[in-house]
Amino acid sequence: MFTLFEIIILSILGLAFALSVVRLLRGPSVPDRILALDVLSMVALGILGLYASATGDPAPLDVAIGIAIIAFLATAGLAHYYLTSNQTPGGTGDPDTN
C-alpha cells in the first residue's frame, strides 16, 4: 500500500487542493472561481496519477482522461457564459482586500 513517501506527496497535493478551495470560496470575481475550478481538476488529475503510480492499478488513469476533457469543456463553457452575461465584474479592485 502507500509508503511514507507517497503519503508525503499526497499531503502536498491535499494542501494544494485545500488552498484552491479557499480561492474558490473567497474569489472576488467569477473568473477567479472558474480558474480555481480548473486548478482543482488539475490537482485531481495529480491525485489520480499518484494513486495509479502507488498501487500499480491503471484503472484511475481512465478517469483522468475524463476529468481532463470535462475540465477543458467546463472552463471554455463557463468563460463563454461569463462573457455573454450581463453581470458586472465583481471584486473591489483593491488588491489588499481580495
Add this chain to the structure above:
Amino acid sequence: MAWFTQFLLLLGSISMLLAAIGLLRFPDFFTRAHAGTKAASLGAGLILLAAVLPLSGQDIAVRVWLTIFFVFLTVPVAGHLLGRAAYLKGLPQWPGKNHDEWNPPAEKENESSS
C-alpha cells in the same frame, strides 16, 4: 527507475503546491491566471508522466500519453478564453502593471507615430 518516478512525483506535487499558493496570493485575476494555468498543467503532466513510465508496453500507456498531450494542449486554450472574457468584461487589474499590449497607453502610440 524507481528513484526517477519518485523524483517526478515530488517535482509535480511541488509545482501543484506553487500553483495553489500563487492562486491564493497574487493580487488580481490576470496574475492568478498566470500561476493557475502554467504551474498546474506542468504539475499534472509530471505526475501523469510518473504514472505512465512503469506502464510502458500496455494499452493504457497510449491513453495516458494522449492525456498528457491533451492537458498541455487545452489548458492554455482555456486560460486564454477565460483571460479574454475577463479582460473584455473590464475586470479590475493590478495597479502596478506597467504595460497593456492589447490596449496600449496613448502617449506610447504618439511616440511611435511621430
